[in-house]
Amino acid sequence: IPALAFLFAKSEKQEEDEESEQANASSFPFVFLLLTLGAILVLAPEFVYLRDQFGYRINTVFKFYYQAWILWSLVAAFGVGYVLQNMRGFANISTRVVMGLVIFCGLLYPVLGLMTKTNNFNPVYGFDLNDFARVQRENPDDAAGIEFLLTQPEGVVAEAVGGSYSYYGRVSTYTGYPTVLGWPGHEAQWRGGYELHGTRQQDIATLYSTARWDEARTIIDQYNIRYIFIGNLERATTAVNEEKFVLYLKPIFRQNGTVIYAAP
Structure with missing residues (x-):
């Protein structure tokens, strides 16, 4: 200005x-x-x-x-x-012209970028800051499971672990409940390295994939896990062996491909 x-x-x-x-x-x-x-x-x-x-x-x-x-x-x-x-004369005029071009170029992005980001002020799903509405549209079964957890007592949630700026960590994000491990990269960034992670990422993968209940039970006890969330993301991340959960745990929520087990 x-x-x-x-x-x-x-x-x-x-x-x-x-x-x-x-x-x-x-x-x-x-x-x-x-x-x-x-x-x-x-x-x-x-x-x-x-x-x-x-x-x-x-x-x-x-x-x-x-x-x-x-x-x-x-x-x-x-x-x-x-x-x-x-400045006087031609130098003053030419400088103003150059500066005008620079300012004009700088103002292009705020105008064109705003039009692009808002789909010409006509967003497909309307103007809404509620990101959970996107989950409800794209992953309705996950959304239903998350809404169900919000009616339950708070506890540690086991869910798939994966990369930053992705759908991983969605249960903890939308419920506010603690999880065993969020985005590993960010966790390492703010904790000075991966040492404090220990074997958390591998332990969660083992929890889902192992066929041995005693091994799964050890991990549940180690991290004081109260809820085990299994959705499409967990199945895409790990070869989930659900039989042990069916035999030893109670499913408290089930909708299509999403199921939540409660650990005693």
Whole structure:
């Protein structure tokens, strides 16, 4: 906005130039402060950062850089205005044209991106922030099982374990109940490595696939599992051996391919 204001501002009269120069001079300390704070935010992660799984410090870098770019954008707007005020003739006009093209290109994405993301303001399923409605449409059996669990006492849920930014972890996500392991990559990221995972991912796979009840029972007791959720995702992830659950556990929910067993 400040850049646009300077870009299309009318030419100052000669007698106003001195006043503008004085106003700019009085603004320099504050602009320099913004510039310095931005530089500190950029340089600080070079020396102080939290180790993560992405080259040690990427999360620290982008969180600090977000703030730095806000500060530096204000400095840049001031700088553009200052340059335009002090340029004359063809240089001033050509600079305004170039800046206008740059700003125009920058404004293309907000307009076109918004149209694309909203399907020209006509989303297929309407304007809705309720993501569970998507689960109800795409996986109605899972959705019914999740809604059923919300009527039951809270407890640890066993469900399939898989990659980040996916459908894995959906039972824990929509119920708020704890699960044995969520997205392994994110769990490792925030815990400094995979050591704290232990054998959780393999244990869940074993819980579903083993034919031995004593082995499954050991895993249930180890993680204090109260509910075992079996849906299409579990069957697609692991070769589920359901016979042991049928013999030793009580199914408390069943709808088509989704079944929930309660551990005593």
